[in-house]
Amino acid sequence: MDQTLPTRDHGGGVDAAVARWGGAREDWLDLSTGINPVPYPLGHLPGRAWTALPDRAAMDRLIGAARSFWSVPPEADIVAAPGASALIARMPGQVAGRRAAIPGPTYNEHAAAFRAAGWEVVEEGEEGEEGEVEVRVGVHPNNPDGRLMAAGDIGGRALTVIDESFCDVCPEVSHVARTTEPGVVVLKSFGKFWGLAGLRLGFLIGSPAKCARMREALGPWAVAGPALEIGARALEDRSWAETTRKRLARDAARLDAMMAARGAGLAGGTTLFRTYTVPDAAAWQARLAEARILARVFPYSATWLRLGLPGGEDDWRRLWDALA
Amino acid sequence: MDQTLPTRDHGGGVDAAVARWGGAREDWLDLSTGINPVPYPLGHLPGRAWTALPDRAAMDRLIGAARSFWSVPPEADIVAAPGASALIARMPGQVAGRRAAIPGPTYNEHAAAFRAAGWEVVEEGEEGEEGEVEVRVGVHPNNPDGRLMAAGDIGGRALTVIDESFCDVCPEVSHVARTTEPGVVVLKSFGKFWGLAGLRLGFLIGSPAKCARMREALGPWAVAGPALEIGARALEDRSWAETTRKRLARDAARLDAMMAARGAGLAGGTTLFRTYTVPDAAAWQARLAEARILARVFPYSATWLRLGLPGGEDDWRRLWDALA
Numbered sequence: 001m002d003q004t005l006p007t008r009d010h011g012g013g014v015d016a017a018v019a020r021w022g023g024a025r026e027d028w029l030d031l032s033t034g035i036n037p038v039p040y041p042l043g044h045l046p047g048r049a050w051t052a053l054p055d056r057a058a059m060d061r062l063i064g065a066a067r068s069f070w071s072v073p074p075e076a077d078i079v080a081a082p083g084a085s086a087l088i089a090r091m092p093g094q095v096a097g098r099r100a101a102i103p104g105p106t107y108n109e110h111a112a113a114f115r116a117a118g119w120e121v122v123e124e125g126e127e128g129e130e131g132e133v134e135v136r137v138g139v140h141p142n143n144p145d146g147r148l149m150a151a152g153d154i155g156g157r158a159l160t161v162i163d164e165s166f167c168d169v170c171p172e173v174s175h176v177a178r179t180t181e182p183g184v185v186v187l188k189s190f191g192k193f194w195g196l197a198g199l200r201l202g203f204l205i206g207s208p209a210k211c212a213r214m215r216e217a218l219g220p221w222a223v224a225g226p227a228l229e230i231g232a233r234a235l236e237d238r239s240w241a242e243t244t245r246k247r248l249a250r251d252a253a254r255l256d257a258m259m260a261a262r263g264a265g266l267a268g269g270t271t272l273f274r275t276y277t278v279p280d281a282a283a284w285q286a287r288l289a290e291a292r293i294l295a296r297v298f299p300y301s302a303t304w305l306r307l308g309l310p311g312g313e314d315d316w317r318r319l320w321d322a323l324a
Numbered sequence: 325m326d327q328t329l330p331t332r333d334h335g336g337g338v339d340a341a342v343a344r345w346g347g348a349r350e351d352w353l354d355l356s357t358g359i360n361p362v363p364y365p366l367g368h369l370p371g372r373a374w375t376a377l378p379d380r381a382a383m384d385r386l387i388g389a390a391r392s393f394w395s396v397p398p399e400a401d402i403v404a405a406p407g408a409s410a411l412i413a414r415m416p417g418q419v420a421g422r423r424a425a426i427p428g429p430t431y432n433e434h435a436a437a438f439r440a441a442g443w444e445v446v447e448e449g450e451e452g453e454e455g456e457v458e459v460r461v462g463v464h465p466n467n468p469d470g471r472l473m474a475a476g477d478i479g480g481r482a483l484t485v486i487d488e489s490f491c492d493v494c495p496e497v498s499h500v501a502r503t504t505e506p507g508v509v510v511l512k513s514f515g516k517f518w519g520l521a522g523l524r525l526g527f528l529i530g531s532p533a534k535c536a537r538m539r540e541a542l543g544p545w546a547v548a549g550p551a552l553e554i555g556a557r558a559l560e561d562r563s564w565a566e567t568t569r570k571r572l573a574r575d576a577a578r579l580d581a582m583m584a585a586r587g588a589g590l591a592g593g594t595t596l597f598r599t600y601t602v603p604d605a606a607a608w609q610a611r612l613a614e615a616r617i618l619a620r621v622f623p624y625s626a627t628w629l630r631l632g633l634p635g636g637e638d639d640w641r642r643l644w645d646a647l648a
Contacts, residue, residue: 030376198374219407
């Protein structure tokens with residue numbers, strides 16, 4: 001009766017896995033997402049983060065930390081939102097037009113948002129074949145294959161959306177500096193790299209006009225008090241970010257080696273998720289599900305299997321055994 | 325540089341009070357909002373409320389609890405959002421039209437949202453004088469005067485928005501049963517009655533079609549994991565709600581008596597906030613500010629002073645002394 005969560009294909013659906021394969025929710029190891037399994041420590045939260053309406057000082061601190069962490073150009077502005085998803089859903093309201101190029105395969109909420117707003121979405125097409133479009137969206141690095149958005153694909157349209165939800169593992173390739181160009185915006189996700197997806201925090205970086213428009217669309221007090229506090233602390237903590245990048249790189253290499261030993265080839269990914277080529281992705285997913293490990297497959301590919309990183313040693317061992 | 329919080333007139337601006345009257349943030353007693361000062365207890369939060377993408381089971385539990393708590397008709401649906409503000413900002417996208425009647429004075433975000441979407445807003449006008457409008461918005465009970473939306477003002481338009489953000493202190497007057505009528509929706513706020521405004525949680529109750537449209541506009545995983553968990557617990561806890569209603573009624577009467585003794589008359593309100601008539605509201609606000617107590621005044625009235633309820637005995641004593 002209540003379709004309160006998306007019916008579109010997504011990772012993170014442990015409850016759906018329970019319904020399909022059985023077991024209790026707690027039995028499952030969810031490797032179907034690209035969320036860092038070692039989250040930023042929550043620490044102590046002041047009571048007023050929960051009880052008071054989020055005040056300007058808390059938001060200013062978060063925005064200042066974000067500006068510094070992502071080296072946002074002084075000419076660009078930043079908006080914080082309750083998750084990158086909240087920004088993606090409102091992106092069609094940013095600009096007038098009717099056709100958006102969203103080369104696939106990629107994260108499917110971008111196309112869904114534009115279609116829901118009545119746009120035609122061009123998902124396929126080689127360079128130059130997409131025809132007249134007002135908008136281009138690229139996920140950078142892309143989910144699930146990790147490909148990067150070419151510098152030449154940015155700008156020259158009313159709106160270019162660069163979704164850097166997975167880019168904090170490779171900040172050296174970020175296109176944030178391009179947000180000084182007309183119509184270029186970058187999205188950032190807090191939940192994935194910092195491992196706190198339940199917190200709901202994301203950012204839009206772009207021109208002051210685009211940011212003002214998004215702020216109006218989100219309404220006041222868009223971000224919860226705990227997210228303001230934890231987000232600011234985490235973005236100020238560069239040491240945690242550097243250590244985490246190294247750990248994720250090591251763990252991604254470890255997962256690649258493990259999967260190679262079991263006969264899977266690497267198709268792409270980031271150090272937050274790895275996409276492998278296997279002979280029969282659905283069969284591999286089903287085999288892992290017997291061990292209550294949730295892997296991701298894609299409706300458009302029979303051979304791609306995506307895995308997030310295990311956290312503790314028990315989880316690594318469990319995955320290894322399940323792949324035997 | 326970053327206008328990350330609303331520039332429109334609102335309560336809850338302790339940082340603005342610090343800038344205007346001095347003191348440290350911690351020095352201030354904020355009585356400028358209508359937030360219950362005795363919040364629902366947070367309790368223990370499971371780690372996955374923070375780390376995992378909010379899953380369907382958590383949302384289903386929250387929605388079930390909301391449906392039961394507010395006696396939502398079976399024909400109506402419910403959407404949870406990160407705060408009633410998030411719903412208010414998206415309300416103009418619910419319907420086609422150009423003129424909205426929003427009788428004032430009332431909470432100013434409704435008119436702001438429709439104006440931002442290009443609508444003409446009719447704020448004044450007696451019954452029948454508003455002309456042709458597609459939308460009517462009423463806050464029920466109204467902020468700041470507590471007046472109720474008449475049953476006859478509901479329905480008969482493309483969209484009737486009944487904002488029941490302050491109605492949980494008087495559930496017997498709720499118009500939720502009217503959401504079975506075409507175009508009638510009710511908004512609910514979690515932060516005020518349960519005293520957890522930083523959590524960001526609100527609800528839209530209306531037809532399945534209206535709710536589906538709103539869900540699409542909000543995007544997936546709109547509500548944070550901690551809000552799903554705490555919101556469900558609180559809405560299942562009828563005993564806390566009943567005790568709280570009685571306490572708020574006692575405390576509102578106590579505040580009225582205190583203010584009457586100091587020469588203020590009651591203009592209206594709910595048991596979450598009281599609006600008083602005083603000879604010079606700005607002067608009263610300034611006098612309270614000397615004691616670092618933040619009261620609310622309104623740009624459209626020289627004589628209305630709004631106060632939320634003090635929490636502990638120290639706060640009551642402090643207010644009494646400041647009014648001397």
